[in-house]
Amino acid sequence: MRNAASKKEARLVWKKPERGRRGEWIIRDGPRREGTGIHHEHASEIEKAKALTAYAARHYQAPKGLGENTLIAEVMAAYLKASQDKASFASHLTPTANPIIEWWGDKKVAEINDVTCKEYESWRRSQFKQRPPRSKKPPQRIGPATARHDLKTLRSAINYYRDHIDRSFVAPKVTLPSEPPPRMDYFLTRKDMAGRIRAARRNPKAKHLVRALLIGIYTGTRPGAVRRFMSVRDAENGWIDLASNTIHRIGYAKPQTKNKLQTPVRIHKKLRWFLERWRKRDVAAGMRYVIHFNGNPVDDMQRCWHTTKAKAGFLGEDHGPHILRHSCATWMMQQGIHVNLISEYLGMSIATLLDTYGHHHPDYQQEAASFTGKQRRIA
Numbered sequence: 001m002r003n004a005a006s007k008k009e010a011r012l013v014w015k016k017p018e019r020g021r022r023g024e025w026i027i028r029d030g031p032r033r034e035g036t037g038i039h040h041e042h043a044s045e046i047e048k049a050k051a052l053t054a055y056a057a058r059h060y061q062a063p064k065g066l067g068e069n070t071l072i073a074e075v076m077a078a079y080l081k082a083s084q085d086k087a088s089f090a091s092h093l094t095p096t097a098n099p100i101i102e103w104w105g106d107k108k109v110a111e112i113n114d115v116t117c118k119e120y121e122s123w124r125r126s127q128f129k130q131r132p133p134r135s136k137k138p139p140q141r142i143g144p145a146t147a148r149h150d151l152k153t154l155r156s157a158i159n160y161y162r163d164h165i166d167r168s169f170v171a172p173k174v175t176l177p178s179e180p181p182p183r184m185d186y187f188l189t190r191k192d193m194a195g196r197i198r199a200a201r202r203n204p205k206a207k208h209l210v211r212a213l214l215i216g217i218y219t220g221t222r223p224g225a226v227r228r229f230m231s232v233r234d235a236e237n238g239w240i241d242l243a244s245n246t247i248h249r250i251g252y253a254k255p256q257t258k259n260k261l262q263t264p265v266r267i268h269k270k271l272r273w274f275l276e277r278w279r280k281r282d283v284a285a286g287m288r289y290v291i292h293f294n295g296n297p298v299d300d301m302q303r304c305w306h307t308t309k310a311k312a313g314f315l316g317e318d319h320g321p322h323i324l325r326h327s328c329a330t331w332m333m334q335q336g337i338h339v340n341l342i343s344e345y346l347g348m349s350i351a352t353l354l355d356t357y358g359h360h361h362p363d364y365q366q367e368a369a370s371f372t373g374k375q376r377r378i379a
Contacts, residue, residue, distance in 0.1 A: 010055060012048050014041055027055050049098045056080060067169035068110035070161070072154070075109065076101050078165055079157035092224075096153045099124060109158065109169060117175040121147040144177045151176050182356040187330040188323060193217055195312040203311065206304050208293045211278060215247075215290070216324030217331075218271040220346040223321035225249050225262060227298050229290040231282055238262070240275060240290060249347070261347035329353065333360040 010029035017023040025038040025048060036051040056077045076097055083093055103120055104112075124147040128139045155174040162171045188196075193213065200209040215226050221238075228237040235253035249262035256262065267275065278290065289297040305321055325346070332342045333353075339361070343350045358364055 010052065012036070012052060025051065027052065029055075029059070032059075050094050053080060053094050053097055053101070054084070058084065067166070068108065068172075070109050070166065070169070071105065072107050072109060072112075073101055073105035075157050075161045076105075076154075079160050082160060082164070093153070096150055099127075100150055100154050100157075104154065109172060112154075112158075112172040112174060114175045117151060120151065121177050124150060143180075145180050148177045148179065182352075183326070186323060187327040188217075190331075192312075192314060193327070195314070196308055199308045199312040203308065205293075206308050208291055208298060209301060209304050209308055211274075211291050212298075212301060212321060213324065214271060214274055216321060217328055218268040219247055219265050220325045220328030220332075220348075221247070221249055221265070222260070222262075222325060223301065226321075227291050227301065230288050231279060231290055232288055240267070240279075242267070242272070242275060242279065245272070263344065263347040265345055265347075326356075329357050330360050333357045334362070336362045 010027055012025050013028050015024050015026050022039045023041055025036045025041075025043060027034045027036060034055065036048075036055075038047060038051060058081065080093065080097055103123055107116070121144065125142055125144065127142050129142055151174050155176075158171045158174065162169065197210055197213055200206040200213065212223065212226055215221065215229070216223060219226075225238050229247070230237050230239040233239050233241070233248075234251050236251040238247065238249045238251065240247050245267045247265050247267055249264065250256065275290075282288075282290070282292075285295070287295065291298050301321055329342065329346055329348065332345070333339075339350055339353055339358075342348075343353050346353070
């Protein structure tokens with residue numbers, strides 16, 4: 001990716017320790033030098049790629065008026081720069097942008113078509129998921145859902161570039177892989193939940209996960225929102241209001257999106273007891289985030305989640321904390337609560353609720369399954 005004021009591309013260079021200072025990976029971009037905060041020489045490629053992507057988002061100025069000849073790297077740089085203030089930038093958008101820039105970066109917008117989208121999907125699915133250095137899990141290839149997610153991000157970047165920077169080209173159609181079918185029986189049992197809570201309580205480095213587990217299972221809130229819950233009213237993040245017995249899933253200044261509603265939810269009577277205890281501890285410690293570790297908000301729970309899952313003796317595969325939302329929906333359906341109430345409680349459309357969880361409801365096809373074959377008598 002080339003800066004207009006640079007003769008060479010921005011690149012990472014290892015600066016050796018000197019005069020009592022630690023070594024550091026720095027970014028060289030023409031006359032500009034900027035530290036990354038990465039002080040170990042053998043840093044992972046992912047960590048270095050994130051530093052370069054974040055640098056591009058801060059400094060890169062995409063050229064205008066090139067239309068379909070615009071490089072896709074320019075489009076992604078502009079999109080990243082516009083999105084860097086969002087909460088999802090570091091944990092979600094940056095890792096997704098890295099493979100897009102790697103494969104599409106030197107291609108032009110005009111080269112996006114059905115063939116190149118399928119080529120990208122094949123290339124992405126030939127890669128393996130990133131594992132922690134000491135992980136004992138066997139290598140696992142990236143699935144079509146990840147490739148689909150990447151291409152959706154590319155589509156969003158193109159639409160943003162067209163609407164806000166350069167209206168001289170018509171946004172090409174980004175062909176997405178087929179959407180995987182909904183997971184019909186993807187939930188934790190009550191025994192599974194109890195085992196994970198016990199395992200998290202026994203691990204000093206995972207006690208914050210207890211809060212995420214209980215809030216997730218009793219409210220069905222998406223894990224990204226749970227991690228950012230505040231104990232006070234906030235413009236950006238959701239907050240827990242014990243006075244009105246309500247959890248606000250989104251900050252008061254943020255608009256609702258059509259695809260992922262984040263409606264307020266009443267606090268479950270069993271969850272309230274925990275929230276009151278946590279609030280007393282957090283007020284005494286001066287903490288404003290409900291989920292915190294060593295006094296800091298939690299940016300990611302994946303590693304802690306999988307460690308706790310293993311210590312709880314769960315050998316099957318699940319795909320992270322989002323299973324708590326599925327479990328909450330399933331439990332409510334199994335209890336026979338009306339689908340309209342569940343839909344409001346979860347912020348989920350009735351169509352999605354019935355398609356994915358409808359077969360768990362005790363009234364599922366009950367009337368249809370009781371037919372007798374007798375003809376109805378007409379008066």
